[in-house]
Amino acid sequence: MRKKHPLLTGALILTLTGVATRILGFFYKIFLSRVIGAEGLGIYQMIFPIFGICVSLTIAGIETSISRFVAGEAARGSSQGARKMLSAGLFLSFGLSLITAFWLYHSADFLAVHYLKEPRCGTLLRFLSFSLPFCACHSCICGYYFGLKKTGIPAASQLLEQIIRVGSVFLLARICMEKRISPSPVLAVLGLAIGEFFSMLFCVTAWAARPPRKSLSPVPAPSMGSCLGQILRMSLPLTGNRVVMNLLTSIEAVLIPLTLQAYGLDTAAAYSVYGTLTGMSLSFIMFPSVITSSISVLLLPSVSELQAAGDYMRIQATIRKALYFCIPFGSFCTIFFLATGKMLGTFFFHSALAGDFIITLAWICPFLYLNSTLNSVLHGLGRTSIAFRNNILGITIRILFILLCIPSFGIQGYLWGLLANQLAISLLCLGSLREYLGNRAALLF
Numbered sequence: 001m002r003k004k005h006p007l008l009t010g011a012l013i014l015t016l017t018g019v020a021t022r023i024l025g026f027f028y029k030i031f032l033s034r035v036i037g038a039e040g041l042g043i044y045q046m047i048f049p050i051f052g053i054c055v056s057l058t059i060a061g062i063e064t065s066i067s068r069f070v071a072g073e074a075a076r077g078s079s080q081g082a083r084k085m086l087s088a089g090l091f092l093s094f095g096l097s098l099i100t101a102f103w104l105y106h107s108a109d110f111l112a113v114h115y116l117k118e119p120r121c122g123t124l125l126r127f128l129s130f131s132l133p134f135c136a137c138h139s140c141i142c143g144y145y146f147g148l149k150k151t152g153i154p155a156a157s158q159l160l161e162q163i164i165r166v167g168s169v170f171l172l173a174r175i176c177m178e179k180r181i182s183p184s185p186v187l188a189v190l191g192l193a194i195g196e197f198f199s200m201l202f203c204v205t206a207w208a209a210r211p212p213r214k215s216l217s218p219v220p221a222p223s224m225g226s227c228l229g230q231i232l233r234m235s236l237p238l239t240g241n242r243v244v245m246n247l248l249t250s251i252e253a254v255l256i257p258l259t260l261q262a263y264g265l266d267t268a269a270a271y272s273v274y275g276t277l278t279g280m281s282l283s284f285i286m287f288p289s290v291i292t293s294s295i296s297v298l299l300l301p302s303v304s305e306l307q308a309a310g311d312y313m314r315i316q317a318t319i320r321k322a323l324y325f326c327i328p329f330g331s332f333c334t335i336f337f338l339a340t341g342k343m344l345g346t347f348f349f350h351s352a353l354a355g356d357f358i359i360t361l362a363w364i365c366p367f368l369y370l371n372s373t374l375n376s377v378l379h380g381l382g383r384t385s386i387a388f389r390n391n392i393l394g395i396t397i398r399i400l401f402i403l404l405c406i407p408s409f410g411i412q413g414y415l416w417g418l419l420a421n422q423l424a425i426s427l428l429c430l431g432s433l434r435e436y437l438g439n440r441a442a443l444l445f
Helices: 006-035 037-046 048-075 079-114 121-129 131-147 152-178 186-209 224-263 267-286 289-308 312-349 352-380 384-409 411-432
Strands: none
Touching: 006 037, 006 152, 006 267, 006 289, 006 312, 037 048, 037 121, 037 224, 037 267, 048 079, 048 121, 048 131, 048 224, 079 121, 079 131, 079 224, 121 131, 121 186, 131 152, 131 186, 152 186, 224 267, 224 384, 224 411, 267 312, 267 352, 267 411, 289 312, 289 352, 312 352, 352 384, 352 411, 384 411
């Protein structure tokens, strides 16, 4: 009987789930755009940089650490050690999420007025704070299963979260319409919190229902204090990197509506343009990335194992395969969006502007899909600082285009910045991996 390859099997599961989730999310964005309008969608999108910072502080670095250390414990046959690593990570992440949620709830109005420059975001941030503890539990347990290279539970929880989020918002919107209450972006935030809650319940139940296996390792499982120390040492620099990245992303999100107003748009029009770009057009551009994202999630531990074994030929082959797949795949998507962008925006969102954005954004597809894979390879090789540097430079390019081009050319200036950003990151990543690209390619970098 032929043995299944865990990387391919896991990537296939994540890809199929990701496609289903993206399809649901895509039609969900269409529904939201018609219920709360482009301006409401823009205001809703404004809160996610703040959410990203909170997740970076409490979850992201810890989830990655859990995945890595659980993989290590599983490799030596210590299921008890793997569960201890999860318990330690949950203790840290859940505790931090409670503190951060409390702070976000009480600082919501201040952040909305003084940071996001949009008072209507205050209520959204308060409701958003309730989802952080649920998200912490859900993410840590998913990290545990990724460490075991078992993608079934994370994939199912992702799909469940999306189904419940979309269903709850649909029901809430129907109730509002029946009571003649104007739907607002609050509905979308409530749906997010409800979806995270049920996803957390599913993950906790799945983990608790699986009895721990008898440890096969002659080495005793690490103590809880040792687990906490290991997770802290690894998660702190990861958390710092993620926080800096999300801070810059949040600055970007704040600057776009402000510079659009400097270009001459009023507040409502500025948020409508921002909502059309981020909530409508980018939904199409990001949809095909579900394939490359699924591969990237599992590529990191595989590259790490090859590096530990000193198998540089297979690392080189892996990177070449990524190039041979991502570049043609991205080029095909570019041609597709150039040919159909106008029709897609008009048909699905009833917005000619969304179609124009899709056509312009189509040029970033080859670089966008390639970058996620190359970044995963860099992390797998332990070159996290290089990946961090490349992404910081990329965001800096986008911010410069926002400040220098949007006041003169409107949102088109930002679209140019996105293309320059993705191209720069691709070149930097390829340059960082030039020793694995072969002699001819290395000469270019």
